[in-house]
Amino acid sequence: MQDITLILLAAGSSSRFGLPVKKQWLYQDNKPLWLAVADNFQNSFNFKKIIVVGSPDEIAYMKQFSNYLCVTGGNNRSASLRNALAQVKTPFVLVNDIARCCIDTEMVERVISKKEEGACIVPVLKAVDTLYLGQEPIDREKVHIIQTPQLSHTDVLREALNNTVGFTDESSAIRALGETVLFVEGSIKAHKLTTQSDLEKLPCLLPPASDTFVGFGIDIHPFQEGKEMKLCGITIDSPFGFRAHSDGDVAIHALIDALMGASGMGDIGELFPDTDAVYAGADSSVLLREVVKRIRAFGFEISNVDLTILAQTPKLLPYKQVMREHISTLLGIAPIRTNIKATTAEKMGFVGREEGVTVQAVASLKYFNWKEVP
Ligand code: MG
Numbered sequence: 001m002q003d004i005t006l007i008l009l010a011a012g013s014s015s016r017f018g019l020p021v022k023k024q025w026l027y028q029d030n031k032p033l034w035l036a037v038a039d040n041f042q043n044s045f046n047f048k049k050i051i052v053v054g055s056p057d058e059i060a061y062m063k064q065f066s067n068y069l070c071v072t073g074g075n076n077r078s079a080s081l082r083n084a085l086a087q088v089k090t091p092f093v094l095v096n097d098i099a100r101c102c103i104d105t106e107m108v109e110r111v112i113s114k115k116e117e118g119a120c121i122v123p124v125l126k127a128v129d130t131l132y133l134g135q136e137p138i139d140r141e142k143v144h145i146i147q148t149p150q151l152s153h154t155d156v157l158r159e160a161l162n163n164t165v166g167f168t169d170e171s172s173a174i175r176a177l178g179e180t181v182l183f184v185e186g187s188i189k190a191h192k193l194t195t196q197s198d199l200e201k202l203p204c205l206l207p208p209a210s211d212t213f214v215g216f217g218i219d220i221h222p223f224q225e226g227k228e229m230k231l232c233g234i235t236i237d238s239p240f241g242f243r244a245h246s247d248g249d250v251a252i253h254a255l256i257d258a259l260m261g262a263s264g265m266g267d268i269g270e271l272f273p274d275t276d277a278v279y280a281g282a283d284s285s286v287l288l289r290e291v292v293k294r295i296r297a298f299g300f301e302i303s304n305v306d307l308t309i310l311a312q313t314p315k316l317l318p319y320k321q322v323m324r325e326h327i328s329t330l331l332g333i334a335p336i337r338t339n340i341k342a343t344t345a346e347k348m349g350f351v352g353r354e355e356g357v358t359v360q361a362v363a364s365l366k367y368f369n370w371k372e373v374p
Contacts, residue, residue, distance in 0.1 A: 215261025
């Protein structure tokens with residue numbers, strides 16, 4: 001397979017999927033789906049190179065998982081494919097949508113074996129139902145249901161992408177150029193994962209591993225007179241708030257770092273740089289909500305969190321319960337899994353001298369068990 005590059009398209013938004021997790025991040029044992037599919041292809045076919053296309057806000061995270069070349073996707077399928085093709089040096093390219101996650105190796109072999117016989121080799125299924133076009137029945141023997149992966153001559157596909165618009169697969173773009181498209185027998189195993197109900201039609205999918213992931217976060221902010229004090233998203237009655245680029249909610253910042261730590265996503269500064277004017281005075285509850293959305297989209301669920309606020313002043317006892325309820329709402333987990341503790345520093349150090357507050361947080365995550373969704 002030294003003359004073939006595999007492109008895996010995994011930049012979709014999963015808008016029709018119906019679960020908080022994106023399709024490409026459904027965990028298969030301990031691998032996200034896109035990586036499991038890439039590894040399955042590589043183990044069966046030993047391609048010259050595998051290129052995975054991810055959406056712009058996922059690509060840095062994807063790169064932490066493997067040595068596959070991860071390329072940033074565009075606004076649509078053809079833009080994503082063009083970005084990937086720029087990295088292809090082989091004469092042939094096989095393109096597979098991540099939604100075709102169950103690989104029928106015999107079908108892929110059928111596609112590859114015909115590579116010299118057309119500009120694009122396409123697996124197809126025959127229609128089994130009676131078909132109408134508008135009000136008129138049509139001859140179903142003439143109907144072909146197109147699947148992926150499709151194998152293309154790299155140069156022809158590049159030209160097709162530069163000269164055609166609005167196609168939904170490689171074969172239709174190449175056909176529009178007047179080049180030969182060759183059909184080979186497809187496979188019902190290559191069913192496409194589009195909605196949640198497709199999951200049960202894909203017996204190759206594995207349940208997620210039961211690993212637990214723990215993350216730790218710490219943040220420190222000095223007091224600033226005359227600013228509103230926010231802790232755990234709650235306004236605290238105090239003559240000073242926290243000096244910071246954002247609203248200075250030191251507790252939520254520590255919690256965000258704990259969540260990002262557990263999921264391997266780096267730290268809060270990478271996601272919300274304090275050099276970015278967008279986050280000037282930002283409401284940290286909004287930032288936490290964004291992090292929680294990402295954690296869910298990337299295949300995790302939150303098991304529990306535990307925060308310790310070190311503050312000599314103000315007294316936090318009256319606020320602990322309302323903090324707990326607010327954080328549990330933002331995380332989408334029960335209050336019993338959202339513990340908030342407060343302690344003084346016994347008048348020692350910068351906290352004891354009442355110069356600022358520090359918060360430590362831990363969070364534990366597990367993979368979202370998509371197999372057990374009702
Ligand atoms: Mg901070």
